Amino acid sequence: MFKVFGKLTKISILTFWLIFTIFPLYWMFLTSIRAKTETTKHFYYPHGNSTLDSYRKLFEQYAFGTYIKNSLVVSISASIFVVFIGLLGAYALARYRFKSKSQIMLVFLITQMIPGLIALAPLYLLLSRINLLNTLYALILCYIGGMIPFATVMLRGFLQRIPPDLDEAALIDGCNRFTALFRVVFPVALPGIAATFIFSFVQCWNELFLAMILIDSDSNKTYPVAMRSFIGAYYIDWGGLAASVMIGIIPTVLMFALMSKFMVSGLSAGIVKG
């Protein structure tokens, strides 16, 4: 009797949370495919009048294609550098013993306490001095800088799980530390590297405030910034808004689906923020 009750509680809690998680997304999806005259109606399932008009409008009347491209360029290039530079640092921290290693580790860990928002004004001033304002390079640079600590700590966690004998054997076979890392350790650490890349991609794709302050011209806007001005209008076109939100979340959800297998071990490896 008691056991049945326990099982029932479990099922109802899990079901409630599932519905609560899904419903907002489902509702946004329904709104995005409603015909223009019906956007504000409350139908709880797809309707006979369903249409992709709201999506079409985004690409025909607004430059959403450009925004997606910008976001992809920024997120992918920043993440590649983040993983590369992070891997180098992680390798040193995982494999070498040296003086003041714990102090250097602290330099990485303390960054977790520093809010990224603090950097908005200083980075604007810095980038204006080197004439990079309003370019995608500015964003890429800032995102690399901001992401490196987490990537280093996370990758270090992965590298520590790989037996050091592996690269020591490579060293005996004539590799130096650098080639040992990229020829021997890299392939073994690939799941961790992929997880780090995807995590970084998601963070860059979703970043709003830096992009808002550093980018001014419409042709260089990233997706969230474009969304921000899109809804800045006097009335809200809920159908268009819903469609653009759906498009905005597709890349990260896809990335996430690729990664969900490593998620629990991956994120906890570096106990990261975000």
Place this chain on the structure above:
Amino acid sequence: MQNSLFKVARKDGKKSKNFLGPLLFLLPALILISIFIYYPVFKTADLSFQNFKLYDQGNIKFNGLENFRGIFQDLHFKRIIQNTVLWVTVSLFFQVTIGFIIALYLRNRFKFSGLYQGIIFIPWALSGFLMGLIWKWIFDDNLGVLNNILLGWNVIDKPIPWLSNANWAMAAVIIANIWYGVTFFVIMILAALQGVPKEMIEASELDGCSRAQTLFRIIIPYIRPTLILIILLRIIWITNFPDIIFGMTSGGPNEQTHILSSWLVQKITYDQDWGSGSALALLILAILFIFSIFYLLATRLEKESEV
């Protein structure tokens, strides 16, 4: 916790008397971190003592503590502090509790548990700002589906002014934040739970412990260090997470749903008052730093008194 991390790091790895090798590997990361994370902290400290308004650049000068005074004397300051405390504590309480319960349930695999896990982890991948927009649509006073459902079920007899009344709006943004943040705790706690040795749990059950006793006497003490650390990181993170608020209310109505960090963004991007914004940023950093020290001391003291 940090000390134990370093010990693990020292145990493995090859001895190297050469300092240059690891330094070369670390150099790119250290340079970028210095420029993009540590330099802004010092620059912020510098800016916070200046009259620095973007629209009035001819008049940039040192103005002492004027920016800080402006913040403390702001009409909305008290409300914003209250909101920040509420935002952090209420969100955190529900995120931890719900996250813990779900992680406990997911510990033992069941049919479709992989799929279930995949679905409830989705919010983690989404942009806080876009999620704010989704919740804004759901909470909309007149057209929102939530009022529609509540009216339909006769829970309420007139629409709740979710986003136009300051207190309801605060509740709304916190609900959205709970929705968003539970995933993090499920992931972290699930990972921690997988580290609890099965034999320990089995032994305690053999000894006649009830489920609750096993949970509170065995499991929670075992994962305590992880819990302490992730809760601290999360407090810092939630304090600096204005994205949902920006999507839902932009701090409105009448600045009544601002928290410290959304107020900071407002000062930097809309008001373009960077002196005041920097002072506020410094204030947030100081609060979090002092809080972290007390938090770590308190959790350590508690542990020592147990022994």
